[in-house]
Amino acid sequence: MTPGDFTLDLVSADSPQYIDFVPALTAAYHALSTSPPPTALLVNVSACRFLTPGHLVVLACLVEAYGQRKIAVSLGVSDNEVHDYLKNIRFFDYWKPGFDRGRFTRQDLETTLCLWQIHPEMIYQHAREAQAHFSQQVLPGKNLDVLGLNWAELFNNICDHSRSEVQGYCFTQHYPGRQQIVTAVCDFGIGIPTSINQMRRAAGVEPLSETAALQEALRRGVTTRSTPRNRGFGLDSLATSVHALGGELIFMSNFALLSQNPAGEVHTKKLPYCVPGTLIVVTLNTAGLPDVEDEPDADELGF
Amino acid sequence: MDTPIILLNDVVNGTYTNDEGAKLYAALAPHLAAGTAVRLSLRGASAMSTSFLNSSFGDLLDHYGIVALRTSLKLVDFVPSHAAIIKKYVDDLLTLEAA
Structure with missing residues (x-):
């Protein structure tokens, strides 16, 4: 040194x-x-x-x-x-x-999905390849739509909102003994509490504490409108699907931590240090994954 | 005259992003605008992310309203969980807008 x-x-x-x-x-x-x-x-x-x-x-x-x-x-x-x-x-x-950190890198480890630098144009390809990897290697016969959707929500969240110079990274590990799949994404962007409070100040609304702002971001319909296509459904959808499978969520962003346990209970905590950007960790219980669904329904469905 | 069927996988390359959702919007919008019936086949499709739904069904609702959606569009060849995602999204969006 x-x-x-x-x-x-x-x-x-x-x-x-x-x-x-x-x-x-x-x-x-x-x-x-x-x-x-x-x-x-x-x-x-x-x-x-x-x-x-x-x-x-x-x-x-x-x-x-x-x-x-x-x-x-x-x-x-x-x-x-x-x-x-x-x-x-x-x-x-x-x-x-x-x-090329943005491409899907095949690995020999069956339980590990490659580290991936998140690129907006690669969202679908990566999520599908990742889903196929676990379907073929690890969890045959299981419906892994929730994995693909969770990845899509996490990747879109970073691409739309983070303003991160390092873009972001994703990594997934399967723990067969614990029957868990853990996915983590991180960016070094603005951070969720800062983003929420910037939006509130711009609207002439009093800013929230960092923990309250982080919790607010998960509420359906709340969006900073970082792009005009956002409607505030993404993080709520993620939290709901994780809860439905008895999984866990952790968010660490700026000076706030939020955790959602398998019962769906949400707890927040003020951090004594600042996390630059946002870390999200999703833990899914593979024992709760549904089986592959039957062939498409013969009926038609209206609204 | 038979109701035309649009196969989702002929229109989009994936169901996870806003850009792909916009392609579905473009395919369905003329039917809603004209008030004509159309079936959307979800055969072989993957589940839809909120970004995709925002730029497809969300924008269709914004621009044409729920009456037009109900009048024109039917889903076919769906697995139940995929249809449930779309239905829940539409219901949640209507609930939010009513609030």
């Missing part, structure tokens, strides 16, 4: 631990605003026992942010499973010259 380097020490227990984990990542991001900025980023996973999709997508956005500023990023050599896992999913290959 040389003077001017920033060492990112990732430390985790055997659980998602987002509240404890994300500050280190966001501190590395905020270091980019210091003068002078770091000359290099060294990622140290020697004390890290567990990396979840939520950790990975924040790390990906961080590496992207450093890469955009032409600051070198390297992974410290460690003799542990996390180091091997990052190698197996080719994490640091993504920033090698010529690597």
